Amino acid sequence: MKQLRIMLVLAAAVCVPVVSRAEVIDGIKAVVNDKVITYAEVEDYARDAAAALRQQYASQPEVFQQKINQLLNDAMDQLVERQLILHSFDAEGYKLPDGVVDQLVQDRIREQFGDRVTLIKTLQAKGMTFEQFRQQVRDQYVSTALRNQNIQREVIISPAKIQDYYQSHLSDYKVDDQVKLRMIVLNKTSADDTNALRFAREIQSKLKEGAGFAEMAAVYSQGSQQHQGGDWGWVERSVLRKELGVVAFSLSPGQISDPLETPDAIYLMQVEDKRVAHARLLSDVRDDIEKTLRTQMQSQLQKKWVDGLKKKTFIRYLPD
Numbered sequence: 001m002k003q004l005r006i007m008l009v010l011a012a013a014v015c016v017p018v019v020s021r022a023e024v025i026d027g028i029k030a031v032v033n034d035k036v037i038t039y040a041e042v043e044d045y046a047r048d049a050a051a052a053l054r055q056q057y058a059s060q061p062e063v064f065q066q067k068i069n070q071l072l073n074d075a076m077d078q079l080v081e082r083q084l085i086l087h088s089f090d091a092e093g094y095k096l097p098d099g100v101v102d103q104l105v106q107d108r109i110r111e112q113f114g115d116r117v118t119l120i121k122t123l124q125a126k127g128m129t130f131e132q133f134r135q136q137v138r139d140q141y142v143s144t145a146l147r148n149q150n151i152q153r154e155v156i157i158s159p160a161k162i163q164d165y166y167q168s169h170l171s172d173y174k175v176d177d178q179v180k181l182r183m184i185v186l187n188k189t190s191a192d193d194t195n196a197l198r199f200a201r202e203i204q205s206k207l208k209e210g211a212g213f214a215e216m217a218a219v220y221s222q223g224s225q226q227h228q229g230g231d232w233g234w235v236e237r238s239v240l241r242k243e244l245g246v247v248a249f250s251l252s253p254g255q256i257s258d259p260l261e262t263p264d265a266i267y268l269m270q271v272e273d274k275r276v277a278h279a280r281l282l283s284d285v286r287d288d289i290e291k292t293l294r295t296q297m298q299s300q301l302q303k304k305w306v307d308g309l310k311k312k313t314f315i316r317y318l319p320d
Contacts, residue, residue: 025046031316034085046075082127084309085143101138108137151301157290160274165289166282173280179248180273182213186266200259207256213270
């Protein structure tokens with residue numbers, strides 16, 4: 001584990017707990033007031049994410065180590081923040097009734113384990129007691145509730161902020177030339193298969209006689225959009241294979257292509273409409289912008305709030 005930074009934050013009139021050398025050897029990573037955070041807690045907190053990283057970067061050991069180091073540092077910070085919040089909860093005189101905690105525990109058992117027997121077996125495999133599990137559920141709820149109380153209720157995204165963000169990030173919403181496309185795909189059994197091409201020409205004849213492209217696609221296409229009548233919606237040239245893109249963007253609205261053969265399939269395409277490069281309308285991206293701004297503001301408010309808690313709390317990071 002990469003050495004985490006050593007930080008000492010002392011507030012006036014705060015009693016500093018004593019940590020013996022033996023406790024350090026036993027794996028203490030940090031102390032927040034009188035709460036000890038161990039290496040084991042940090043590693044357990046990051047366990048699922050670490051497993052995903054191990055799989056993702058199995059062939060890149062150096063990159064994997066960098067990612068793990070960052071993950072463990074982030075996990076350490078999050079555990080410290082949780083203890084800061086829990087201390088604030090207690091210091092401000094809040095109480096969470098035992099009945100509420102019991103209900104939270106029952107909900108967690110039902111959602112994640114199904115029944116109490118499965119929970120107990122899982123806890124035993126982790127070397128964890130039921131009381132530790134109960135405390136964990138309680139602490140997670142308190143942490144989330146206090147975050148919501150101090151952060152989310154203060155976030156107001158005005159129309160002016162959304163408009164300003166849209167104007168300053170207009171390049172992010174630019175869209176290249178597009179066609180509204182339907183496609184019939186007939187897979188070839190081999191590179192020299194001629195039956196698929198022959199069948200495509202039969203379908204083309206029926207289309208010229210007035211058959212609906214969507215209906216023909218729903219019946220005969222073997223592509224992923226068969227059940228949508230071959231509808232690909234609005235697509236940019238970059239979405240399509242090069243040879244398909246050349247043909248699709250040469251068609252006029254309503255026009256149907258001749259069968260186009262590739263090594264693995266035959267394609268028939270219909271362009272329903274076209275539009276030139278443009279910027280997406282504010283009305284189309286308003287919700288996305290609001291989510292982005294809300295996330296940014298919540299992150300800023302949380303940092304400000306947590307920084308304030310740190311100024312009132314004793315925190316000590318022990319060196320590796």
